[in-house]
Amino acid sequence: VTEARALTVVGTGIRCGVDLARDARAALADADDVFFIAADPISHAVMHKHRPDAVSLGSLYGQNVERQDTYARIVDRVLDAVRAGRRVCFAVPGHPAVFAQPTHEAIRRARAEGFEAVMLPALSAADHLYADLGVDPGAVGSASFDATDFIVHGRRADPTTALLLWQIGAIGETCEPSAVNRDGLRVLTEVLLEGYPPAHEVVVYEAARYAITDPVVSPVRLDELPSAPVSFYSTLYVPPASTPPLVPERLARLRLTTVPA
Numbered sequence: 001v002t003e004a005r006a007l008t009v010v011g012t013g014i015r016c017g018v019d020l021a022r023d024a025r026a027a028l029a030d031a032d033d034v035f036f037i038a039a040d041p042i043s044h045a046v047m048h049k050h051r052p053d054a055v056s057l058g059s060l061y062g063q064n065v066e067r068q069d070t071y072a073r074i075v076d077r078v079l080d081a082v083r084a085g086r087r088v089c090f091a092v093p094g095h096p097a098v099f100a101q102p103t104h105e106a107i108r109r110a111r112a113e114g115f116e117a118v119m120l121p122a123l124s125a126a127d128h129l130y131a132d133l134g135v136d137p138g139a140v141g142s143a144s145f146d147a148t149d150f151i152v153h154g155r156r157a158d159p160t161t162a163l164l165l166w167q168i169g170a171i172g173e174t175c176e177p178s179a180v181n182r183d184g185l186r187v188l189t190e191v192l193l194e195g196y197p198p199a200h201e202v203v204v205y206e207a208a209r210y211a212i213t214d215p216v217v218s219p220v221r222l223d224e225l226p227s228a229p230v231s232f233y234s235t236l237y238v239p240p241a242s243t244p245p246l247v248p249e250r251l252a253r254l255r256l257t258t259v260p261a
């Protein structure tokens with residue numbers, strides 16, 4: 001089936017090489033052109049082991065380049081090749097649908113122009129987080145936001161569910177930052193303190209990026225988050241602080257006396 005596709009968007013997962021699924025490997029091998037974004041030099045090298053001719057789009061990012069412009073140029077590069085009749089594979093870290101605007105835009109534009117385009121699922125940082133921190137998003141519910149989005153849209157955390165906040169190292173940044181934005185972390189902390197107690201334990205989490213390394217799990221008090229060890233790979237896990245109240249009328253409507261397991 002892959003032969004017929006004009007565009008296949010794949011995710012390389014989080015653990016370099018190890019997370020790359022079989023269908024993604026096949027898509028990389030079958031494509032005429034491979035474009036990729038790699039999280040670090042080792043991932044870059046691993047991609048070139050699969051496809052020595054793969055073209056990195058990393059140079060389109062820059063500290064003085066608006067991220068939206070970078071995304072537009074990435075999509076243009078991928079679409080130019082599709083329009084030229086090439087069968088293209090576009091690979092990004094993690095799951096290609098998760099916090100990854102250009103992948104969705106490339107698929108949307110390719111389809112709008114009449115090309116067959118498919119996105120393959122992959123392991124995201126959240127998948128690793130659930131396993132490493134023992135979180136079942138179905139047990140208490142869960143919500144996931146980009147940290148900047150969470151702040152600027154005045155979103156309210158529900159302290160009875162799990163909360164995942166992404167991109168906490170680059171809060172409020174429109175270009176690629178050179179260092180973690182500690183002012184942004186302070187603002188995020190203030191916003192979270194509206195819904196959680198200062199001593200609530202949150203976890204700054206970094207999934208293992210290589211088969212031979214361990215995840216970095218840093219539990220901190222919420223009010224100490226601004227000085228916590230945060231990197232550009234960190235995701236914040238905020239566990240629930242309380243249990244949700246039962247609504248007796250709704251239990252009754254389901255003819256229940258207690259919550260089913």
Ligand SMILES: C[S@@+](CC[C@H](N)C(=O)[O-])C[C@H]1O[C@@H](n2cnc3c(N)ncnc32)[C@H](O)[C@@H]1O
Pocket residue numbers: 014093094095096097098099100123124125126165166167168169205206207208209232233234235236
């Ligand atoms: C642009 S998003 C890409 C997400 C990716 N597509 C995925 O499926 O996980 C970058 C954000 O993903 C999260 N992330 C990426 N690598 C991670 C890792 N090794 N551990 C934890 N979170 C990670 C962080 O929140 C980071 O700011």
